[in-house]
Amino acid sequence: MLRFGMKRALTATVALGALMAAGGAAAQELRYMCYQDGIECDVTRALLDQFEAENPGITVVVDVVPYQAILDNLPVQLAAGEGPDMARVTDLGGLNQHYLDITPYVDAAYWEENFGATLDWLRSGADDTGIYGMMTQLTITGPYVNATLYELAGMEMPGDGATWDDWAESTRAVAEALDVPFPMAMDRSGHRFAGPAMSNGAAYFDDNGDPILVDDGFRDFAATFVGWHADGTMPVDVWGGAGGGTYRDAFAEFANGNLVLYMSGSWQIGRMGSDIGDGFDWVVVDNPCGVAGCTAMPGGAAMVAFAHTEHPEAVASVIDFLAQHDIYSSMMAQTNQIPAHIGVASAGVDFTAGEDAAAALSVFSDQVPNLLPPAFALQGYRFNRAVYNATVTRLTQAIVGELSLDDALMRIDQDIADALATAEQ
Template identity: 25%
Template sequence: MRHRYLGITTAIAVMSTMGLAGCSGTTGSGDVTLKLVAADYGNSPETSSSVYWKKLASEFERTHPGITVDVDVRSWKTVDADVAALVKKGQAPDMAQVGSFADYAEAGKLYSADQVLSVPVQSGFVAQLAAAGKVDQTQYGLPFVASTRLLFYNRKLFDEAGISAPKDWDDIRSDAEALKAEGVPVPFALPLGTEESQAETMMWLLSGGGGYTNSTDDSYSIDSDENVKTFEWLQKNLVGKGLTGPVKPGELDRADAFKQFTEGKVGMLNGHPTLMNSARKAHVDFGMVPMPGKDGDVKSSMGVADWMMAFKQNGHAQQIGEFLDYVYNDKNVMDFVKQYDLLPVTYSANTLMAQDTAHNDLREFQKTLDNAELYPFGKSSWSQVSDEIKKNIGKAVEPGADPRQILTRISKDANTADATEAGK
């Protein structure tokens, strides 16, 4: 997948009058039970995504007699592997809301978007997100929610250290040193553990002028000179100076880093929109700025999309389409993104969010969509490569390690995986 940038601000203005199709009427096609496996965005029984999905399914069933929706919400840590296991056993769900789709599309297991969605719904997706859902020029991945990343910092700790928000890497280092001198346990949290280190890695690669893939031939370029220099800097200037806290970055998960931030133990870290709500509940006074580049502003920041996909196995294209049309109406989209402080994936819902003063903080994340780059979702090898990064990238910043050697091994394995998938 080529580098994709999300120019959403202009697109929202152009598309602001568009409305999404809502409920598409009763099916009249006999009793069908649809199986949906979805990821859990909550962190407690009260905030679990199962509450949202079961309510939505119940409302849908009332207006669509003959269709029952069986919702199975799984942890983000296991949902991709759980769906893969079901597919391998020949028990694919009708729909899955997970983190990747390309390998299933390559294997011919998915309905394309135009096979299940009404035209108004399919055309309502933000164009660049829809493009990121394509494999061989056909859209199989339906964007479900999006987010970008900003650098969060604890204002109280910064004030006590007499420092301001960083504008480049030198500022990050000097701010972290000042925080350490004030006794802050974790001046800069660097979660390169197995939970979501592919995201932390990408943020740093982009801020260093690199990225996961080569824009010329779309091959993985994880060991590019820019990327190696980025990890050498992290190793020398943050980890090597004891500025990332007592836990090794390779053993620190995002959730633990976020928790420490809400406990006032972290000076700064990269975060997504859901961290805002957790920090507010914990009465942490925080600020947010775009992730600084090595020498200042960056050309592109990181954007993330999670995906919905529809499996062919059970042959329920019509019923799947009716349910997904309902899922993507403005009310249901907004109900979900408002609950979890995420960004909508449709033009009309983005317009609603931009017009609602209650979402002023999220507008800062919306602004960064203008120059955001996504993971290489269109590569069927991406899920395998992502797992490889999660398992090994933390080693590249350990004292005494050779970042180039580790990045070269990851990049070589990535391109091997890519060639294998392409040859299937």
């Protein structure tokens, strides 16, 4: 009896083991490394629940990480052949060598039709026709203004065509009238700095397409920018409060009412709605002008697949699912982002963040015709982060008085030359 019982137990155990092994072989667990400025990863998670319901056997784990992990840790993981199956990245062309071409698994015509304008940002060059992922947001840089402070001060905001100097003067007047700590602030980012510098005439590239950061336009705006920190127009905390190329935003200062104008970008709209709420009225205004134009910087984040994945077809099916018109539209509506999907953009998006957000998104969208050619060139440049890092590191040293402006500018050129020399070895 006992022997019979043991035999049955053994058979059941073996059968269960075989079943589990078969199940394990069929189940495909994918990992998506995601950062969020607002609720982007949460919204994606909810949409992926729908995907998992429609695709039994594929599960997607969304690992929400800080933005700095995407910048610092992910490239090292990828270089070692490790890392997630998919990630949300902003170093679009820089990570191209690690991307998975999902063309064989998707309707390429649909992708070209709807994402054709931005697919090039993820490609290695003109000869590359691969599809590596989709932009989960298009971003445009621009200034947010605390409208309530202007109202309390009884002052008018500068009008169309206002320059950066006009805004500096105006915000200083408001700050002085209401005892607000700082008139203006800009995120600690070379990307944010680039727009105003280009408006001031900075070309960033020579005729051959090689980076030449320091020209007269760059120098002039750098001098103005350092001067704003010296005279208290901008708080030293944001740029001076860190070293190296570390990213730091000034959102908290703006949300706490300590700033009149905050130079950031469209990705902050979600936080404006959720963190400021009814605290005060804010508006997005046109990018201030300089001698060369009134340009913003385009940018954005993309969801990409990586070549080392063991489940390329499953990964492609996840990205393709999220790229479908209705799903993508829902994602844009919930996250209040400018869509990169041409069909969705044409049809319009029912943004969920209310009138303020819709108005802000409209102003950001209006900046696109004003973008200067160097803005597109820099966004598409493979080593743009090396340019941004050198800008931030060295200008910070000038702001805190470690280097003269001339030395800082000389070091920017030197840093980029050294980095490019390493890349070419």
